[in-house]
Amino acid sequence: MTPSKGASVVIVGGGVTGLSAGWQLARAGCDVVVVDKGVIGYEASSRNGGGASHYHSPLFAEEQRMWPLMDELLGYPTEYRRERVIVALTDAQLTHYHYMAAMFNELGYTAEHLDVKQALEMAPLVSDRILGGIHLKFGGQANPQRTVQAYGWAMQDHGGRLLQNAQVSGFEIAGGKVTAVVTSRGTLGCDALVIAAGPQTEGLAAQLGAFAPMAPARAEMIVTEPAPLMPIGGVDGNGLYGRQTLRGNLAYGGGPHEWIEVGEAGPSARPTTPLMRNLARRVAELLPKAEHLRVIRSWAGVIETTPDxxxxxxxLKAPDNVVLASMSGVGFGLSPASGHAICDLVLEGRCTFTDIDKFGIDRFADLPADWRLSRGWTPVSGPV
Known part of the structure; x- marks a missing residue:
């Protein structure tokens, strides 16, 4: 594309949230371009646990409706697999998971209690010392990297465009609207703007007079050598989230996250931290029959978390053609639904399928300026 040409809708941020919104807008007939400071999906979007079971969100029902359809809708594989197992290593965990199962069933989503034998049949690598668990017959997991590719390709199939390695530095405003996005590769004219730039969303929103507070954190994942495939690929427990890939690798994360500061260009380095050994130990405790496997990859990337x-x-009310989107660390699983919601906000001015008022930025109007300090969400070192 010619960068100066622009598009009807410019989306800043090429993670799954921005790409899903771009795909939804393109299939609705909009001229759309997704701009990213680097390569699409380079941060958390392509390197996470791949889970799709966010029952606490107003977007949950739409998430559950769409995920089983995504391969067909996108025309490319996401490797989505339905169902998930959560196992308990303590009595307190088991009580909590049984509470969760009751809540799921009340919502109309089937979750069954598992005794030790049943859990081991579904997830043979888990510890014999578990006390039981629950089986979610909904939700599931997908391959983050494949899903990022699928969104990007599907958007382009519908006429959408990608502009990578183009850092956004500012905006042009006229008549109470953003009329152009200034990037390192040229200026893009626009009729509407979506900012879905992860931790950079706060600074970009501030240029438009909007307060969208968030704290960047480094999140880590580890990937092991392949293990024999389990009947259920999504197995959580011991404070971990993750999945077994179709090749057999175990990909797991689960904090604790480290609070950091990042600049406009994102983190300059992704150093390995002591968290990798912490994660490896906990994976071995959860899945001891795979404890002999070597860790072959690790990733330290950046997520953003809002105060609540x-x-x-x-x-936004002003400029009134701007949509802000930050998924606060849970963007991957909710991406089919968040893309739908963002498309609605751009085209209709509201979400048509659920109430998302609790996601508005007005809720932060009285937030103290030192909110990160008061929560202890401060970095232990300088910018990375």
Whole structure:
């Protein structure tokens, strides 16, 4: 594309949230371009646990409706697999998981209790010392890297465009609207703007006079050598989230996250931290029959967290053609639904399928300026 040409809708941020929104807008007939400071999906979007079971979100029902359809809708594989197992290593965990199962069933989503024998049949690598667990017959997991590719390719199939390695530095405003996005590769004219730039969303929103507070954190994942495939690929427990890939690798994360500071260009380095050994130990405790496997890859990337942990999905009152989108660390699983919501906010001015008022930025109007300090969400070292 010619960068100066622009598009009807410019989306800043090429993670799954921005790409899903771009795909939804393109299939609705919009001229759309997704701009990213680097390569699409380079941060958390392509390197996470791949889970799709966010029952606490207003977007949950749409997430559950769409995921089983995504391979067909996108025309490319996401490797989505339905169902998930959560196992307990303590009495307190088992009590909590049984509470969760009751809540799921009340919502109309089937979750069954598992005794030790049943859990081991579904997830043979887990510890014999578990006390039981629950079987979610909904939700599931997908391959983050394949899903990022699928969104990007599907958007382009519908006429959408990608502009990578183009850092956004500012905006042009006229008549109470953003009329152009200034990037390192040229200026893009626009009729509407979506900012879905992860931790950079706060700074970009501030240029437009909007307060969208968030704290960047480094999150780590590890990947092991392949293990024999389990009947259920998504197995959580011991404070971990993750999945077994179709090749057999175990990909797991689960914090604790490290609070950091990042600049406009994102983190300059992704050093290995002591968390990798912490994760490896906990994976071995959860899946001891795989404890002999070597860790072959690790990833330290960046997520953003809002003060209350809930996403931001809002259309600004001024400039009134701007939508802010930050999923506060849970963007991958909710991406089919968040893309739908963002498309609605751009085209209709509101989400048409669920109430997302709690995701508005007005809820932060009285937040103290030192909110990160008061929570202890401060980095232990300088920018990375």
């Amino acid at each position: 942990g809930r996403p931001i999905l809002d259309r």
